[in-house]
Amino acid sequence: MLQPILSLTWKVPKWLFEVISWGKSFKSNPILGNYVLNRCGLHVFRVLVAHLLFRFRLFLLSPLVPSHYRREFIENGYILIENFLPKEDFYKLSGELNRFEGPVREIVEGTTITQRIFMDSEQRSRAQELKKLVENQFLNHLMRFCSSKNRPPLFYIENLCNHANVHPRPDPQRDLHVDTFHPCVKAWLYIDNTSDENGSYVYVPGSHRLTWKRLKWEYKESLEACKKGEDRSSGRYWDGSFRVSKDDLEEMGYVEKELSVPENTLVIGNVYGFHRRGVALKKSNRMTVWMQARNNPFNPLFTPFPKATARAFEGVWKKALIRLDRRKIESGEQRNFFGYLSREYSRKSTDSK
Numbered sequence: 001m002l003q004p005i006l007s008l009t010w011k012v013p014k015w016l017f018e019v020i021s022w023g024k025s026f027k028s029n030p031i032l033g034n035y036v037l038n039r040c041g042l043h044v045f046r047v048l049v050a051h052l053l054f055r056f057r058l059f060l061l062s063p064l065v066p067s068h069y070r071r072e073f074i075e076n077g078y079i080l081i082e083n084f085l086p087k088e089d090f091y092k093l094s095g096e097l098n099r100f101e102g103p104v105r106e107i108v109e110g111t112t113i114t115q116r117i118f119m120d121s122e123q124r125s126r127a128q129e130l131k132k133l134v135e136n137q138f139l140n141h142l143m144r145f146c147s148s149k150n151r152p153p154l155f156y157i158e159n160l161c162n163h164a165n166v167h168p169r170p171d172p173q174r175d176l177h178v179d180t181f182h183p184c185v186k187a188w189l190y191i192d193n194t195s196d197e198n199g200s201y202v203y204v205p206g207s208h209r210l211t212w213k214r215l216k217w218e219y220k221e222s223l224e225a226c227k228k229g230e231d232r233s234s235g236r237y238w239d240g241s242f243r244v245s246k247d248d249l250e251e252m253g254y255v256e257k258e259l260s261v262p263e264n265t266l267v268i269g270n271v272y273g274f275h276r277r278g279v280a281l282k283k284s285n286r287m288t289v290w291m292q293a294r295n296n297p298f299n300p301l302f303t304p305f306p307k308a309t310a311r312a313f314e315g316v317w318k319k320a321l322i323r324l325d326r327r328k329i330e331s332g333e334q335r336n337f338f339g340y341l342s343r344e345y346s347r348k349s350t351d352s353k
């Protein structure tokens with residue numbers, strides 16, 4: 001009797017904190033997953049407030065980025081820049097990442113194996129070209145603006161191994177989805193050329209903007225996500241990363257676009273917009289420098305100390321990763337090892353010439 005009461009005394013404040021921050025799981029948070037509250041508009045209210053504050057912070061940070069990039073980001077939901085680095089610098093970086101030996105986290109997502117190395121300051125000290133990229137002022141300003149938080153992102157090397165899993169299962173990243181209920185960004189500097197051979201990034205331009213139809217869809221999905229047990233129509237609803245059907249996409253007037261890009265292209269995407277991993281037809285690799293920036297959407301302010309905040313976030317995230325690792329390794333979803341990324345099916349520009 002005492003045990004459940006004690007457990008509730010720390011769980012309730014945690015759930016409440018999640019409601020006023022980045023919490024998105026309808027399953028693990030009974031407040032977010034409460035049908036009556038969502039019927040009264042809890043989810044839609046959170047979406048609305050998060051978007052208003054995002055636009056407010058973007059406005060304040062606008063001096064960081066030239067106006068045409070701001071327009072591109074606000075209108076389409078992503079920025080795409082080809083030939084991002086000078087050629088010579090890019091090839092040095094590509095060579096370094098292809099040869100980099102580090103702590104790899106490998107997860108299975110359907111038929112895809114995703115390998116990532118978290119490039120914290122310790123790893124960066126062994127990767128001078130990546131360190132230069134992290135210190136690139138233009139990239140720094142773009143990411144600080146697009147995240148709306150004035151904070152540089154976390155950096156990873158990401159390497160996809162398509163058709164590498166011997167037990168074919170659907171890859172959840174191949175379905176059109178949103179990452180969460182609020183605007184936030186991920187970015188990729190492509191080390192390989194991308195096409196439908198190794199899976200281009202697919203984005204639905206304009207789908208990051210709130211329209212009446214989109215709000216109605218959010219409301220409908222939030223009620224669906226509250227369903228429990230057998231009533232739940234899709235296994236993916238519970239985590240708050242809503243999947244969108246073809247019919248709903250059409251109803252909202254959206255059309256997806258495949259961003260098949262050459263190596264050395266930078267893509268920064270607002271992952272509140274619908275996106276997915278494109279189809280990969282062949283056994284192939286796709287390597288990127290992968291950047292991620294996610295913050296509390298309900299804090300109207302941003303940090304005045306970008307560097308120090310980035311350092312602090314990196315430290316906190318490093319510890320959180322150890323905890324997450326333990327859980328995923330135990331469930332068999334992940335394996336960790338120190339070594340090289342698998343690059344036997346990489347597509348360099350010389351392949352296509």
Ligand SMILES: [Fe+2]
Nearest residue numbers: 178179271275
């Ligand atoms: Fe995603």
